[in-house]
Amino acid sequence: MPLPYASEALEPVISRETIGFHHGKHLAGYVNNLNNLLPGTKWEDVPLETIVKQADGGILNNAGQILNHNLYFAQFAAPKADNKPIGKLAEAIDKQFGSFDAFKDEFQKKGATLFGSGWVWLSADEEGNLLITQEPNAANPIQKGFNPLLTFDVWEHAYYLDYQNRRPDHLAALWQIVDWSVIEQRFTS
């Protein structure tokens, strides 16, 4: 997936340098790996989501990381003051978590306490209930039957150049760049 904004668009929350490595090297690496693994397998012409739900081994790991990063990079926009959810999603967050602030606290806590590499997710179940989950390594909530809405990448490559060991500071800053119109669209479609 091409980056949907300029590589410096998310500064100062995420630097141009981090975006360059994260999108241009890490994601590109997963894409190259998968393109090398797929030829001659039954997964060659199968949608990415189906591969993530059904495959295993290296194909699953690389497909999962591609799907996760596609959702991740597509959900951001330039920093905005007082950035917050809109529409039906805002109502659902208030109903489920009490308030946007309470939701942010729980989401950040789950991101900060995820041991090792992985992703923290906001998803919706089949009834539209919201839930926050920690997923290790390349896992995605679609493997549990959930609709993934928002994700923060807690692999060190996502923040180490800008925040070093301060993962909680990185997570707290990301709220400025979430494009809630994208998250709302994922929730209502």
Ligand code: MN
């Ligand atoms: Mn990443």
